[in-house]
Amino acid sequence: MHFPASNPRFHPLVLAIAVSAASVSLPAWAVQPFVLKDIRIEGLQRTEAGTVFASLPFRVGDTYNDDKGSAALRALFATGLFKDVRLEVTGQVVVVVVEERAIIANVDFTGTKEFDRETLIKALKDIGIGEGQPFDKGLADRAEQELKRQYLTRSLYGAEVVTTITPVERNRVNVTFAVTEGGVARINEIRITGNQAFSENTLLTELDLTAGGLMTWYTKSDRYSRAKLNADLETLRAWYLNRGYLEFVVESTQVAISPDKQNISITINIREGQRYTVTAVRLSGDYLGKDDEFKSLVTIQPGEPYRAEAVTNTQKAFTDRFGLFGFAFARVEAVPQIDRNTGRVQVQLNADPARRVYVRRINVSGNSRTRDEVIRRELRQFESAWYDGARIKLSRDRIDRLGYFSEVDIETTEVPGTFDQVDLTVSVKEKPTGSLLLGASFSSADKLAFNASVKQENVFGSGNYLGIEFNTSKSARSLVVSTVDPYFTDDGVSRAIDVFYRTTKPLNSQGEDYQLVTPGAAIRFGVPFSELDTVFVGIGIERTTIKGANALPENFFRQRALFGDSSTSVPLTLGWQRDGRDSALVPNDGRYQRLNLEWGIGGDTRYLRSNYQYQQYFPLSKRFTLGLNGEFGIGRGLGGRAYPIYKNFYGGGLGTVRAFDQNSLGPVDVTGAYIGGNRRLNLNAELYVPFPGTGNDRTLRIFGYTDAGNVWREGESMADTEANPIRVSAGVGLSWVSPVGPLKLSWGVPLRYARTDRIQRFQFQIGTAF
Known part of the structure; x- marks a missing residue:
């Protein structure tokens, strides 16, 4: 069969074969270039014709040739929409014949208990398996392997996944992953070999992975994962390096799983090496003529065993100090010079400050909802200023503390074509800042209480707070509407407005027919005096009414006699706080202080009420923490007027002296x-x-606890240990950060008490404080 080279018209079947071959390798049949008069598309069912035309490297009026045909086939296959593509040439017309891939109509799972269905659907959609996406057998196989990998991270080594593809009408398919999860493989043994200086039990206590035990159902620490093991190996390495063993190495690890894939044993083989003592610390390199200043930052102590943590902290302190002077790319290298014969080591710190740089521009990215100004006003590093590492870290921390973002990162990039300028990019990942809460709580004092709230921490991306809260219990009810503008002024002064309605019935009189009703409003301003200290100033108005007449306490009668059923107060408030704890939920280190002053300057009452609290936490070890708390409050009437009873302090129960009734x-x-x-x-x-x-x-x-404290009225001496002595109690308790909030249970005995005291040995509360 012969086709003359001058004839551009081929038999359609032969042309299709020729073009297909051209898409694979060198053309078997050549098409003489010609000018396109038309392009037609056949086989489309769901895909828009415009999608195909957009992928073609030629248009009507262009010159068509073999290279453009091959490029068209590659481009169309690359869209992932088509199972097969052919090009047919008829005269001066190119016909694109496509066979579309099936579309995934539904993705479903059976037998999945360990993972939430929505979580799995989202994970598979990220790799191309999801409703409405083209079906690809290769992606389905990849999804199956990904599911198995996810189960391995949960120690479900016997998990099996079977993928079923079911065709449905209109060229669609249903994808079903049938999972047989099997049982959880648990660690039944962890061995450490090669240790000489420390016992195996001592080393095992440093690991987060553990063999099965009484509480591993809660901690899940007996579930193996490679990531957890690697983290434990790093912990073990750091533990040895902090005790002078510079040449410590983990020689190998063996992880063995039983034939039924239910039990795992781990063996860690280590070599300790010898222990080294630091004899000297030397500084070399360029320290900007501030050698003495840098020497004061050294925490490596000659005469003590080599501590890698001290070396790392010193390096960080050096780079941070270089950053204060604008040297963003300073390098500090610690070179230990060891003497194996004597077991001694000298640490040499080599510093290269590189070059001093300016911050040219600060960019903000990732904030689709929050306004730029909300982020920028937290920055303490400014544009066109020297690079300052401490200010950049502080800026990152301040943005993170806003609570609007799940991730905050600040990246430094050099400006092309310059040697002394960098750009900073603040990257954030926003998270939902609104919440609707409907819940209930229970305590040994208040019994059952209901609460509801609607809160928005970042209204319209402005950084302002708006909230409505409702709480009720047998002793107290409240409705509070609050709004906070954290930057009421450009200097960072915050403004908060509260409107409230509260009813209070003393806990010791829950069966009596009286209560205090207090509606009111307040406004306060927070003035930042430093990065850690904030002073609060505010004023409010309250009107308190004594309702009921049956079995009124004596002081309620006196209050009525002095002020009537209702009395108005205009309190001026002044407060200060500093929170240096490492965690608000489970603190291990740090200090917290709070001082509040309330001065009744107007209305029917004149009084001064103050309260000071001090907390300190001491990390005794990695697992043991000592917490101390002290609180003192005092109030008195002013201008010859009595101190109002509804401003009284109360004591006993959780938060004060446990083992006594609230x-x-x-x-x-x-x-x-x-x-x-x-x-x-x-x-x-x-x-x-x-x-x-x-x-x-x-x-x-x-925890074990000891509490001491009491409450005194006017005229009583705090030093009079006979009339009203300080109460003392001791006991044990349980602290649990539960899914519904911090839970604290305690059982104790009074060590010093009076006959009028009500004893309550067991107490608990969700959401309690110290």
Whole structure:
């Protein structure tokens, strides 16, 4: 069969074969170039014709040739929409014949208990398996392997996944992943070999992975994963390096799984090497003529065993100090010079500050909702200023503390074509900042309480807060509407407005027919005096009414006699706080201080009420924490007027002195009511230890405590240990960061008490404080 080279018209079948071959390798049949008069598309069912035309490298009027045909086939296959593509040439017309891939109509799972269905659907959609996407057998196989890998991370080594593809009408398919999860493979043994200086049990306590035990159902520390093992190996390495063993190495690890894939044993083979003692620390390189200043930052102590943590901290302190002077790319290298014969080491710190740079521009990215100004006003590093590492870190921390973002990162990039300029990019990942809460809580004091709230931490991306809260219990009810503008002024002064309605019935009189009703409003301003200190100033107005007349306590009668059923107060508030704890939920280190002053300057009452709290946490070890808390409050009437009873302090129960009934400490009137007082003292000490079997988990801990404190009324002496002595109690408890909030349970005994005290040995509450 012969086709003359001058004839551009081929038989359609032969042309299709020729063009297809051209798409694979060198053309078997050549098409003489010709000018296109038309392009037709055949075989489309769902795909828009425009999608095909957009992928073609030629248009009507262009010259068509073999290279353009091959490029068209590659481009169309690359869209992933077509199972097969052919080009047919008829005269001066190119016909694109396509066979579309099936579309995934539905993705489903059976037998999945370990993972949430929506989580799996989202994970598979990220790799191309999802409703409405073209079906690809290769992607389905990849999805199956990904599912198996996810189950391996949960120690489900016996998990099996079978993929079923079911065709449905209109060239669609249903994809079903049938999962047989099997049982969880658990670690039944961890061995460490090669250790000489430290016992195996000592080393095992440093690992987060553990063999099965009493509480591993909660901690899940007996579930193996490679990532967890690698983290434990790094922990082990750091533990040795911090004790002078510079040449410590993990020689090998063996992970063996039983034939039924239910039990795992781990063997870690180590070589300790010898222990080295630091004899000297030397500085070399360029320290900007501030050698003495840098020497003061050295935490490596000659005469002590080599500590890698001290070396790392010193390097970081050096690079941070270089950053203060604008040297963004400073390098500090620690070179240990060891003498194996004597077991000594000299540490040489080589510094190269590189070059000083300016920050040319600061970019913000990732904030699709939050306004740029909300982020930029937290920055302490400015454009066109020297690069300052401390200010950049502070800026990142301040943005993170806003609570609007799940991720905050600041990247430094050099400006092309310059040697002394960098750009900073603040990258954030936004998270939902609104919440609708409907819930209930239970405590030994208040019994069942309901609460509801609607909160928006970042209204319209402005950084302002708006919230409505409703709480109710047997002793107290409240409705509060609050709004906060954290940058009421450009200097960072915040403004908060509260409108509230509260009813209070003292806990010791829950069966009586009286209560205090207090509607009111307040406005306060927060003035930042430093990065850590904030002073609050505010003013409000309250109107308190005594409702009911049956069995009124004596001080309620006096209040009525002095001020009538209702009294108005205009309190001026002044407060200060500093929170340096490492965690608000499970603190292990740091200090917290709070001082509040309330001055009744107007209305029917004149009084001054103050309260100071101090907390300190001491990390005794990696697992043991000592917490101390002290709180003192005092109030008094001014201008010859009595101190209002509804400003009294109360004591007893969680948050004050445990093992005593809530609010049962202090003065008792002739009716037997606990009336509180104008002074209160609380002293608390807690020693936290891990719950047996939880390893290094800090969300579940037990504690021993000792509490002391009391409440005194006007005229009583705090030093009079006979009339109203300080109460003392001691006991044990459980602290758990539960899914519904921090839970604290305690059981104790009173060590020093009076006959009028109400004893309550067991107490608990969700959401309690110290």
